[in-house]
Amino acid sequence: MTQQGFQTVQQKLETLLSNTRRHAVREQTRAALAILGPALRDDIGLTRHRQLISFQNDKHQKHSFD
Structure with missing residues (x-):
């Protein structure tokens, strides 16, 4: 395996370890x-998702025609 091949494998392993952490x-x-x-x-x-839903509901109620 060439030096470039070793560097590529090393970078891949570092990325995998980082993602695992x-x-x-x-x-x-x-x-x-x-x-x-x-x-x-x-x-x-x-x-955040629940906050977004609450915000959208409030906005809808504010602009709804009762």
Whole structure:
């Protein structure tokens, strides 16, 4: 295997290790936050999707014709 081949393999392995570490941190964070209830996660702004839905609902109610 050439020097360039070794460098390519090394870069691929570094990328895989980095992604594995990131995934492990994400899983640890998810496990730690699972203890919190959904309401508390909303209060500290961790459920962006739910916030977006609430914003869209509020916007719709503001502009609806009753």
